[in-house]
Amino acid sequence: MASTPTTAPLRSAEEVVANSRALIPGLRERIFATEELRALPDATIEDADKAGIFSLLLPRSLGGSGGDLAQAVEVMRTLAQGDPTAAWTLGFLMCHNYLLARWPQEALDEFFKDGRPAQMAGVANPPGRAKAVEGGYRVSGRWSYCSGVMHAEWVSLIGLVEGEDVPSFFLVPRDEVTVHDTWDVSGMKGSGSHDVEVADLFVPEHLVRSLATEFTRRSPGSELHAEPLYGYDSRDLVMLIVPVVMLGGAEAILEGYRERLGKRRAAFSPTLTGDTTAGQTRFARATATLRTASALLDAMVRRITEANAAGPDELSAELRTMCELDCQTIARLTWDAAQICLQGSGSSIFRSGDITQHYVRDLLTLRGHATIDDDHILGKAGALLLGRDAEVKGGLVGQ
Known part of the structure; x- marks a missing residue:
């Protein structure tokens, strides 16, 4: 419900x-x-x-x-x-x-x-199927990874209308969607990212919108609202979710590690780990790694904000690709920092009542998210940096 x-x-x-x-x-x-x-x-x-x-x-x-x-x-x-x-x-x-x-x-x-x-949950690929009818569309399909659907009033589906090349969003009430209980995972358990399905569901025309009007700075909302954020491409915000959540989670792991350094004894020694060179060095490395990730995030947010404030033009594909690379790098650095902490924490963190292992499972699950996929993003950025790609085209949600 x-x-x-x-x-x-x-x-x-x-x-x-x-x-x-x-x-x-x-x-x-x-x-x-x-x-x-x-x-x-x-x-x-x-x-x-x-x-x-x-x-x-x-x-x-x-x-x-x-x-x-x-x-x-x-x-x-x-x-x-x-x-x-x-x-x-x-x-x-x-x-x-x-x-x-x-x-x-x-x-x-x-x-x-x-x-x-x-309250809206949403899905992306693969797109469902839609057919134009009087007053709207008939939509069918099944989609995975519908995070937050257990708390939603609306669900945003993506479907391809017969005869069209660009998919569209279809906004439907949550109670008209079938939720399949499929989210049985080790990390991010509470996101409830179940599969959703509709079959020949009618969606009125005013609740349908082409993706071409979303991945642009000129959405209908940009004409209605004065706040600068409504003059942004929605990808400027959405692509940041994964790295930002990973950074916050890694910072919690570092906080827990600092507390553990003041309590845990070094192996086969009465000395607190925090009083050893190894413990101090490990904490410094993890801190420096997260400071680097944080600085990269701050610089990216500032760069996106300044680019949007500079004028009405769309952000360049090159800038978007570099931002995607930054997102992937932040995710990698946060996981690196988490591993540094884990390697100095001993096995007690994996007790069922220790929240550290919850953070670890969540971060590892997020590390596999499609929007920070190493092969895709690094390959795309490498081609751009080497001048091998004359035109870099973005896809769904920061890809």
Whole structure:
């Protein structure tokens, strides 16, 4: 059943960022309950709603905080320090409100008719099939990895209309979608990323939109909302989710490792690990690695923001490719830092009640995400850097 957010009071984006920090203890306390449920507990959804997380990126005209890219990144990174699974799911629900607000006014009147943020889950490839009929389309298909669907009111499907070359988004009510219980995994358990399916479902025309109007700076929302973020290509935000959540999770692992250095004895020695050269060196290496990842993230966010502020032109394919490379590099560095900590932590972290192993499983699962696929991104960036590719074309969600 979807968890319905209340009509929370309007908050500034700065308040929401501050509120996200206060959620960390509760997220950590509920980590194993989240894994057992294979969804976020109601308390997590309620706390996030009260904190204003879902409204952060909505424009003020829709009751939101009108937050910017840097603030979205900071909130997701902070939530991941509490629980990467929760940060992933809450981050999607937050970002999906931004995506919904980019639709034309007729759709906005339906999504936000209750004066509160909407809850939407979404899927990407492979596209389903759609056929144009009077007043809309008939859609059929089955899609995997629908993160957050257990908390959604809406589901965004991707389908290819007969006779068209570019897929379209189809927005459908959650209760018209069949959810198949397929998310039986070791990491990111609580994201509830089950398969979803529809069969010959009618979708009215005003809830259908070509991808060509999404992966551009000129979406319908850019004409409706004054906030600068609505003049961005949606990929500028969505491609950051994986590396940002991984960074926050790795920072939590480093925090736990620091505490362990003050308690754990070195092997076959009465000396605390933190008092050994090996322990100190390992902690310094992990810290330096995460500082490098953090600096790269900050530079990328600044570069995207400055490029969008410079004028109305689309960001170049070359810049997008370099940003994808940065995302992949941040993900790699965060996993490297996590491994440095793990190798100096002993076997006790793998006890079932130790949350460190939860962070590890989450990060390892995210490390395999398609949007940071090593072979694809490194090959694409290498071709560009070597001048072997005359034209670099982007695909779905930062690819």
